[in-house]
Amino acid sequence: MGTTAVERPAPRGTDTRRRRVVGLGMLAVVLVAAGVVSLAVGARALSPAEVWHGLFAAPDSDQRLTEIRLIVRTVRVPRTVLAIVAGIALGVGGALIQGYTRNPIADTGLLGVNAGASFAVVSVIAVFGFSNPFQYVWFAFLGAAVAGVVVFGLASIGRGAGNPLTLALAGQGITVFLAAMTTAVALTDLASLNALRFWNAGSVAGVGFDVIWPVTAFIVVGLVLALAMLPSLNLLNLGDDVARGLGVNIALSRTVGIVAITLLAGAATAACGPIAFLGLMVAHVARYMTGPDYRWLVPYAGLLGAVVLLVCDIVGRLVVRPGELDAGVLVALLGAPFFAVLVWRGKFRNA
């Protein structure tokens, strides 16, 4: 806000600031409300009193209440927490990668994160015969991180180091290569193909806290790194020469930024599978709401990501009962038309 306040008359600057804080608060309220709904809604609908009981009551002998406790604590709470955590990670990751690559159509998938995770999942299933997501989630994270590091490493070699275009092209090259290898494995091993199609849909269900806590730890580290770099990211977007002139260590800022993106997207993808389009979409909506200042844009994108993923997960539980529609599928089905309307109304500028 500092720069805007200097350029503009003071009252108007404070006004904008207040509006942004209020907007952020409203997003947080929406997120909490969605979280409550998420606990109550599902194959078995629960009343608020039942949810409360499930969350806080001590175990007792009533079989019906024990069942509710079980549903709330082992099913509803984990998937709600994961949707929020992963949504924040993907939203922030999407906003950051568009900032660091200065490419408005960049998505976290661009760093090879999704492709690396998918390849790792398919490979360990084909080689070790794993069938349980708990067994391959760590390989997914490893694959995501390695792919991210390789892409960034390749893009950092030599004269074009840090050039946004080089990074995007290197990401595309590695992504397509890994996707081909994934298909090659999947086509020769039917079990891997079967696991891959469910993994690929992207879902926040079916993962317990034994996975969620470690994943959250990685995401928190990523968020801290990301937030620390926001002021320099603003300057980077003025162009490398201007940023250098203003005293930004470009290589450091970019490296830390890319590490943060890899942690955020890699951890979220490991736990949920590739959820495409979410990061790209919320980054644009956030930019429309806040303007180009990344210190505001990134928190907005994070909260928006969480709201969208959570709402999509809730809707997915309701529309094809008794089955469920995966959150990743719904993010695209619901989010894309909404996004298209905003685009058509001319809300977005080439950033």
Add this chain to the structure above:
Amino acid sequence: MNGTDVKPSVAPGVRLGQVSFVWRPLIVFVTLLLAAATFLVFCVSIGVGDFPIGLNRVIATILGRGERVDEFVIMDLRMPRALAGLVVGIALGVSGAITQSIARNPLASPDILGVTAGASAVSVFLVTVSGGTATAIVSSVGLSSAALLGGLGTGLLVYFMAWRRGVDGFRLILIGISVSAVMEAITTWLLVTADIRDVAKAQAWLVGSLDNRSWGEVRIALWCTLVLLVVVASVAFQFKPMHFGDEIAAGLGVRYSIVRAVLLLCAVLLAAAAVSAAGPVPFVALVAPQVAMRLARCPTPPMVASGLVGALLLIGADLVARTALPISLPVGVVTAAIGGPFLVYLLVRANLR
């Protein structure tokens, strides 16, 4: 944005009546070389197989002076596959060159216009949902024609959704991404709910394959591509300013936006034709224009050379897919396996120079 490492050279202009262009000897040389290489790989690809045929006999047969046995094997059995490779490669390369030039972004391959996602969704639907209308559609128009219509329909949908007092390149890309996301979500959902054997069939199609092509399947793609290339060639000469950006383009008048619309439509149709013949072969549309641009040292993707690089890449990859590996893989796996590292190599080399 294109060609960070390539500086446009100051070259003499040439004017022949209505047609004017900048004389670049390198691009002519590179194009001729690519054409020769494509023809060679095309013939080798026809010759290789369970019944190997020498290069001279392949060329003789293509020229209509071959023996009867060769004629049968080549024209009836192997030509459809090889032609499919040639046509799909050229179509994808040219389509990629057009979209990358108009969007001024090397990542703007036809995939972004929704064509491949739409065609894939239609095909996966027809493969995984058996019985009723699905079977009726496949038996009456065929899988590849249905895919062509699906790709074309999605491409047009993206184009008209992006229309708002003219088509802006950036809006087109964003709309394309969102429509593609919907189509991909539908595909994913179909795969999740389908029988695993149908999934394997769909997956093989989804990666791009030239297996078991017949003349019937190739013919549509062949004619579409030929007609479209003529249209592209006739308008492309008037279209030199396409990479200058929207403001300058707007200053050049209405004629310019019409020409751009026609070229974009051609790009969509070319991509749809390619997908209908071979599935969404990844990477060719993205990498072929980039390679051609670097070979010819042009500031923007050259059309003809891009198409030839695409054909070379696709036929070569199919050759590798059939012969070099113990198991026969779809060509899409190989284009990606070759093209991905090659793009990275180009980047690293350009950076180190």
